[in-house]
Amino acid sequence: MSPSLKQTTEPDKVRLRIYRFDPAIDRAPRYDSYEVPHTPRMRIMDALDYVHETLAVDFGYRWLCGSKKCGTCAVNVNGSPKLACWEEAQPEMTIEPMDNMTVIRDLVTSRDPYEAFLAKLQPLVIRKREYSGFPEPLTEADVASAVHLRDCIQCLACQSVCPVLQQPDSGFAGPALLVALSELSQDPRDEGDRAKMAAKEAQVFKCVSCYECERVCPVEIPIVGEAIEPLKRLAYREKSTPGARRAGAFLDSVKKLGYVNPSEVALKTQGITWNGLRLAFRMALRGKIRLTDALFKRPSPGAETIKTTYDAGESR
Amino acid sequence: MKRTYAYFPGCSAKSTCSELDLSTHAVAALFDVSLIELENPGCTGAREFRAISEQLHLTANGRILALAERNGCDLVAVCDTCLLNLTETNRRLKEDSEARDAVNRALAAEGLVYRGAIEVKHFLWVLTEDLGEESLRARVVRPLRSLRAAPFYGCHIQRPKSIYGEDGEDAPALDRLINVLGGEVVRYAGASKCCGFHVVNVDQKIAVRMSGSHLGNAVAGGAQCVVTPCPLCHTVFDAYQPSMERQSRDPQATPILHVSQLVGLAIGLSTEALGLSRHVVGCADVLAHIGYSRDRTGALPQLPA
Numbered sequence: 001m002s003p004s005l006k007q008t009t010e011p012d013k014v015r016l017r018i019y020r021f022d023p024a025i026d027r028a029p030r031y032d033s034y035e036v037p038h039t040p041r042m043r044i045m046d047a048l049d050y051v052h053e054t055l056a057v058d059f060g061y062r063w064l065c066g067s068k069k070c071g072t073c074a075v076n077v078n079g080s081p082k083l084a085c086w087e088e089a090q091p092e093m094t095i096e097p098m099d100n101m102t103v104i105r106d107l108v109t110s111r112d113p114y115e116a117f118l119a120k121l122q123p124l125v126i127r128k129r130e131y132s133g134f135p136e137p138l139t140e141a142d143v144a145s146a147v148h149l150r151d152c153i154q155c156l157a158c159q160s161v162c163p164v165l166q167q168p169d170s171g172f173a174g175p176a177l178l179v180a181l182s183e184l185s186q187d188p189r190d191e192g193d194r195a196k197m198a199a200k201e202a203q204v205f206k207c208v209s210c211y212e213c214e215r216v217c218p219v220e221i222p223i224v225g226e227a228i229e230p231l232k233r234l235a236y237r238e239k240s241t242p243g244a245r246r247a248g249a250f251l252d253s254v255k256k257l258g259y260v261n262p263s264e265v266a267l268k269t270q271g272i273t274w275n276g277l278r279l280a281f282r283m284a285l286r287g288k289i290r291l292t293d294a295l296f297k298r299p300s301p302g303a304e305t306i307k308t309t310y311d312a313g314e315s316r
Numbered sequence: 317m318k319r320t321y322a323y324f325p326g327c328s329a330k331s332t333c334s335e336l337d338l339s340t341h342a343v344a345a346l347f348d349v350s351l352i353e354l355e356n357p358g359c360t361g362a363r364e365f366r367a368i369s370e371q372l373h374l375t376a377n378g379r380i381l382a383l384a385e386r387n388g389c390d391l392v393a394v395c396d397t398c399l400l401n402l403t404e405t406n407r408r409l410k411e412d413s414e415a416r417d418a419v420n421r422a423l424a425a426e427g428l429v430y431r432g433a434i435e436v437k438h439f440l441w442v443l444t445e446d447l448g449e450e451s452l453r454a455r456v457v458r459p460l461r462s463l464r465a466a467p468f469y470g471c472h473i474q475r476p477k478s479i480y481g482e483d484g485e486d487a488p489a490l491d492r493l494i495n496v497l498g499g500e501v502v503r504y505a506g507a508s509k510c511c512g513f514h515v516v517n518v519d520q521k522i523a524v525r526m527s528g529s530h531l532g533n534a535v536a537g538g539a540q541c542v543v544t545p546c547p548l549c550h551t552v553f554d555a556y557q558p559s560m561e562r563q564s565r566d567p568q569a570t571p572i573l574h575v576s577q578l579v580g581l582a583i584g585l586s587t588e589a590l591g592l593s594r595h596v597v598g599c600a601d602v603l604a605h606i607g608y609s610r611d612r613t614g615a616l617p618q619l620p621a
Contacts, residue, residue, distance in 0.1 A: 163510050167522050205518050208526075209363045210510035211475035222478060232367035242518045243367075250364035251372075260327040260359050269517040275559070283555055286594050288332045302356025305426050306379075310358070313375025313422035314368075 011091050014038050014047050018059070019096040022105045029103075031094070032056065044077060044093065045084040048107075060106035068218065071155035074098055075107050081157035083218045098160035114156060117173060120201055121181050126192035136189055146186040149227055151219040152179045158213035158223060164206055173202035175213035175223050182227035185234055199235035204228060205243020245269050255310060258303030263293035319446060322384035322434075323351035324402070326395040327359055328547035332555070335591025336547050339576040340394050340439055342589040346455065347447055351392065354383045360401035362548075363514045371418065377405035378419035382430040390435045392442055394576070396546035397514075400472035402436045403479055438473060440545045440575050444489045449496050457584040459498030463541065463605050465578065466502040466534035467491055468553070470546035471510050490545060490575065497582040504537035506530030513548040516556070527552045528560035531570060541571040541602050543578050550574060554596045571599040581606060 014036045021029035036050045045063060052059045063073040066085045073084040076096040101109035143150070158175035159165055165174045173181070181202055185194035198204045213223045221227065236244045249268035253261045263280065270276055283289045300306075329337040344351050357380045359365075366373040380402060384391035393399040409416040410432040420429050437445075443452060467490040474480055491501045509530055512523030531553060534542055544550050554572040561567045572595065580590040587608070592599045 163512070163526050164515070164522055167525050170519070170522055205367075206515055206522065208471075208510050208512055208514045208523075210471040211477075212471075212510070214476045214478070222476070224476065229366055229370075233369065236368055246517050247364040247367045250362065251368055254359045254361075254376075258356055258358060259330060260362070262327070262332055266517050275520060279555060279559075282558065282596055283332065286596055288334075288555070288594060288596070293331075300356050302358070306356065306358040309379055309422055309426055309428075310372060310376060312425060313378075313419065314372040316371045316375075316418050316422060 011038055014042065014089050015092050016047060016051065017094045018051065018106070020059070020106050021103055022060075023103065024105075038089070042089040043085060044075070044082060044087050044089050044095070045073060047089045047093070048084060048095070060104070060108045062108045069153060071153035074155040074157045074160075074218075076160070081155075081160050081216050083155060083157075086218060098156065100160045100162065100165050101156070111156070114154075114159065114174075114176065117177055118180060121173070121177060121184075121197055122192060123180050123184065125184065125187055125190045127189065128191045131189075138189065142188045143186075145226070145230070146183045148221050149179050149183040149186075151221055152176065152183075153219060154180075155218060157216045157218060161212045161216050163210060163212065164208055170206060171203050172206040173204070175207075175228070178202060178204060178207070178231055179221060179223060179227040182231045185231060194231075195234040195237050198231040199238035199241045199244065202231070203241075203243075204231045204235050205241060205246070207232075242269050251310075255307040256299060256303065257297055258300035258306045261293060261297045263289050264295075264297070267294040318348050318350060319442075320350040320352065320387075320389050321392040321437075321442065322387045322389050323353045323392050324357055324360075324380055324384070324398060325353065326393060326398040326547070327362075328551065329394055333547035333550055333574070335594040336394055336550070336574045336576065339574060339580050339585075339590040342585050343443075343576045343580050343583070344439075346583055346585070347443075347451070349442065349447070352387050352389070354380065357383055360398045362397055362401075366401075371422075373401070374405055374408065374415060374419050375422045377401050378409055378416075378430050379423055379428060381406055381409065381434065381436075382423055382428040385430060385434050386428070390437060392437055392439050394439045394545075394574075395548060396438070396470040396472035397548055399436065399438050400479065406432070406434070406436050407479070438545060440473070440489055440493070443575075443579060444493055449492065452493070452496050452579070455583045456497060458582055458606060458608070460494075460578075460582055461498060461606050463499045463602065464502050464538050465494045465499045465573075466504055466537065466539035466542045467494060467507050468511070468530065468534075468542050468544040468549055469508050470544060470549040473545055474508060490543065493575065493579070494543065497578060499578070499582075502534060502537045502539040504530075504533040504539070506533045511546075511549040511552040513552050516552060520556075520559070523552055524556055524559045524563055527556065528564055531557070531560060531568060532564060532566065535568050535570055539570065540605060541573055541599075543573045543575060545575045547574070557597050569597055571595065571597050571602050573599070573602070581608070 016034045017031045020032050034051050036047045048061050064070040068086045081098050097103050097107050097109045162174050164170050164172045184190050207228050246269040249265045284291045325337045361376050494501050512526035516523040577590045
């Protein structure tokens with residue numbers, strides 16, 4: 001953790017290194033350094049404002065509400081995404097646009113891919129028939145499971161640190177979109193086919209469960225446990241996707257054997273592939289598996305009992 | 317002082333990473349740590365049970381906790397993902413009596429009950445916290461001679477922050493351990509990142525790219541090996557390393573060690589006792605660096621009977 005200004009002797013200056021890049025005129029990004037007078041309880045945004053108003057009028061950054069609501073001011077500060085309007089200025093700050101995004105100018109990144117993807121997920125309550133009364137009754141219990149998801153301010157900090165989104169053409173929606181989709185899927189009024197959207201459009205099973213998104217969420221949404229996993233449970237019904245097949249094969253294996261047989265799970269998820277065969281031979285050569293494992297392994301003596309208990313648990 | 321723990325090896329240590337189970341037992345024995353292996357414990361469900369049913373997830377993990385509690389001692393895991401599943405479930409069942417009752421109703425048929433009396437820890441923490449650095453250092457007979465080891469923590473031993481706290485990310489247990497054993501910690505971008513294991517069956521390319529970039533960074537930082545407390549990370553880095561090399565066209569052949577193997581080498585256990593031949597990427601360079609072959613001509617410390 002970097003030292004807080006409050007605890008140390010208050011410095012009279014804040015030193016900033018700011019990423020500057022205008023794709024229309026610059027050949028490459030550069031970093032400009034600025035010194036800004038420190039003021040009591042200074043926020044990151046106050047420092048950016050000073051730079052813009054006093055030192056570099058052409059400097060581009062984005063903000064709207066200044067009070068942790070609009071989600072437009074998130075930037076990377078010393079390598080980690082922060083809401084500029086909400087976090088305290090540090091004595092030394094390297095400020096960059098968030099990762100995983102196209103730079104429009106300086107710290108301003110494009111929200112277009114996010115918004116286009118969101119539109120595909122039909123982010124509104126889908127009703128098949130019109131509701132006769134108004135307003136529709138919605139109790140506290142109806143929204144209880146999704147109550148934290150409603151805190152999302154769409155700052156996209158989570159999208160910027162998601163390692164799957166860092167891979168080209170992953171097809172994965174990313175945490176912020178899954179939060180939006182999950183909220184709708186848990187809305188009792190919604191009749192959209194959210195299971196299919198989660199499985200096919202959002203490809204929820206490509207989440208690696210690394211919890212990087214939760215680490216940076218400024219409003220502390222339990223993204224994996226309360227947004228992504230409920231969606232996986234929905235998408236599990238779409239048995240045609242590899243992720244759902246894997247989950248099913250995994251459970252079947254444990255119920256049959258009393259432990260999981262990774263070879264069988266891989267075979268049932270992917271089918272027979274060159275990559276799979278090469279991997280199996282490589283591992284068999286070192287005694288990690290037997291080539292027959294995918295087809296047969298002996299159940300443990302407790303397999304029956306384990307299955308009975310799991311079935312009892314699952315049905316509750 | 318003899319320390320006793322209930323031991324849940326998990327599915328990897330019992331199949332694709334059997335060398336982890338082997339080396340954990342070997343190291344524990346030398347430190348007078350008794351590991352009572354649970355009988356027919358089932359599975360923590362990796363990330364799969366929780367993607368099917370929350371009740372199934374709680375029941376499967378509650379069952380393992382109940383089996384451990386019957387032994388009257390804390391539970392030790394050697395896999396990051398098992399550790400998180402068990403730790404999360406343990407906290408939930410301790411705090412939420414309704415959830416605990418539901419799990420106990422499912423467990424009742426086999427005469428099991430979980431009361432919430434035990435803690436869950438990783439074998440890494442047994443070494444660094446329960447035994448402590450001094451007793452580790454006292455046992456080192458074959459110091460690692462500044463072997464440049466890149467720690468790879470894996471996600472589920474440090475995140476989410478709701479379980480491990482804000483500073484989980486900086487938890488330096490493995491760094492400290494490497495130093496105590498006489499190794500040198502390689503600093504690189506990636507030590508606390510994700511290996512991609514949980515999508516490797518779903519989209520191998522994603523996992524291979526993710527871990528390939530971490531491995532590339534570790535090697536660029538001078539790493540002679542990677543050390544991990546998680547067999548799932550181990551599997552990606554070791555068994556899929558040839559795929560990473562095909563993708564990056566950069567042959568690296570970097571040995572990947574389990575924590576227990578690195579400790580075992582430093583405290584003088586044999587390569588057989590540590591299962592070092594069971595890796596896809598061979599460990600000869602590491603052994604040569606620490607002078608293993610010369611040690612063999614002298615007497616190796618024997619495992620206690």
